[in-house]
Amino acid sequence: MTIEVPKLSGSVISADATSEESIVRARFSGTADLEAKDDLQLFVSKLHPESVRISAKEVIVDFRELEFMNSSCFKIFVNWLAQVRDLDASKQYKILILSNPTQHLWQRRSLAALACFAVDLVKIEST
Amino acid sequence: MEYPFFHVSFAPNVKLVSTVRRFTAEFYERVLVDQEVSEKVALATHELLENAVAYSVDGETGVRIEVVEDLLTIKTWNRATPDRVQALKAVIDQMNEEKDADKYYQNMLEKTAYRTDGSGLGLARIRAEADMRISYAIETDRVCIEATTSLNRPLHGRKGAQ
Numbered sequence: 357m358t359i360e361v362p363k364l365s366g367s368v369i370s371a372d373a374t375s376e377e378s379i380v381r382a383r384f385s386g387t388a389d390l391e392a393k394d395d396l397q398l399f400v401s402k403l404h405p406e407s408v409r410i411s412a413k414e415v416i417v418d419f420r421e422l423e424f425m426n427s428s429c430f431k432i433f434v435n436w437l438a439q440v441r442d443l444d445a446s447k448q449y450k451i452l453i454l455s456n457p458t459q460h461l462w463q464r465r466s467l468a469a470l471a472c473f474a475v476d477l478v479k480i481e482s483t
Numbered sequence: 484m485e486y487p488f489f490h491v492s493f494a495p496n497v498k499l500v501s502t503v504r505r506f507t508a509e510f511y512e513r514v515l516v517d518q519e520v521s522e523k524v525a526l527a528t529h530e531l532l533e534n535a536v537a538y539s540v541d542g543e544t545g546v547r548i549e550v551v552e553d554l555l556t557i558k559t560w561n562r563a564t565p566d567r568v569q570a571l572k573a574v575i576d577q578m579n580e581e582k583d584a585d586k587y588y589q590n591m592l593e594k595t596a597y598r599t600d601g602s603g604l605g606l607a608r609i610r611a612e613a614d615m616r617i618s619y620a621i622e623t624d625r626v627c628i629e630a631t632t633s634l635n636r637p638l639h640g641r642k643g644a645q
Contacts, residue, residue, distance in 0.1 A: 368501070390497040390533055424504065427530055427604035431595050434604075438596035461522035465612035473592045 357410040361402045366395040373403055378413040380406075380449075385421035388429035400432050404439055412449040419463060420456040420483060430466060437474040451478045458482075487514045492545030495536040495561070503546065504529040514550070520634065523613035524548065527557055527630045530605040534628070535561040538571075553634045557615075560627040568626055574606060575619050575628075584611040 359375035361382075369392035373382040382403055388396055407415050419425075425433075440448055451474070457464040471478045489510060493499055508525035512518055528546060535544040539561035547558045563571070581587040588604075588611035595603055606628075609615050615630040 387501055389501050389529070390537070391501075424501070424526075424529070426533060427608050428533075428601070430608070431598075431604055434592050434596050461519055462526050462612070466608075469588060469592065469612070472589060473596075 359403075359406045359410055359412075361399065361406050364395050364399045366392055368392050369396060371396070371399050373399075373406070375410055375412070378411060380410070380412045380415040381418065382415060383418040383421070385423075387423050388425040390426065390428060393426075393428050393432070396429050397432050400436050404436055407449055408443070408447055411447075414450045414452060416452045416454065418454045419460075419467070420454050422463075423460060424462060425466060430470075433470060434473060437470065437477065440477055441474050448477065453478060453480050455480055455482050488547065488549035490545070490547040492543055494542050495539040495544050497533065497536055500529055500532045500536060503532060507548065511548070511555075515555075515634065517634075520555070520632075523615070523632070524555065524557065527609040527613045527615055528559075530609050531557060531559040531628055531630060534605055535559040535626075538563045538567050538626075540564055540624070550634070555632050555634055557630045558627055560625060562624045563626050565624065568621055568624060571626060571628075572619060572621065574603070575617055578606060578610065578617065584614075587611070 359373055359380055361373040364371040366386070369384065369386035369388055371382065371384045373380060375381070386392070403415070437451070440451065453467055453470070455463040455467050467480050471480050491503060504525045507528045508521050511521035511524050515521055528548065532544070532546055541562045544561040545559065549556055578587055588607045591604055591607045606617050609630050610617055613630070613632065615632045618629045620627040620629070
């Protein structure tokens, strides 16, 4: 099974998702601000059930090209993590977030907060 | 002695908020020669301005960022409905009652995780992630939000930045 999430090509944000076996890769680039919020919400709202459908073991979230994320968009990811956290353990998947805090300093504190929110599910990897 | 600041006001427009954030980051990176502080200032400016733009009831919102001695202050202002003014006061008062900014932020993440309306995270995020104190001043329907932080080292390049 492969994941089926329409590519997001918004005016300020882009995202796509692919899968290989039980690993999903979701890449985000641009700016996650109010202008991007609705598009991002739609994308993430499809990413989660698709990941469950294909019995993903891990979703790799690549934020390395994401310049900024506001609190409204941050909340979308908090909502997502809460949904994963609420799944039966057998259906949960891990989330590995790839970050570039050297270039985008906001990622250091914001992603650490996300990891604290779902400490057993989220890992942060910096490049 | 003059200190570097900038002040901009504009008709509420969410598309301009990211433009101001980028300018802020570059301006203060040049003034403060500290990328970490400039990114924190940029994050706080973005969150405050988005709030000001979202809740503005007339044709203007603004931001002023200034450095006086070792204190950096971001001020945003807008006019808002009485309900919004009261809600904002309550949120900030409640937030400031919890002295541990990180604890309050994590509690807010838990609360917001199942909410479908606005995030309510912006001010808590500024306090926890940008290490800034939040206060407000209200005159009738005019709301001014201030976020303040101490700079750890003296300014550099002050003249060149003005």
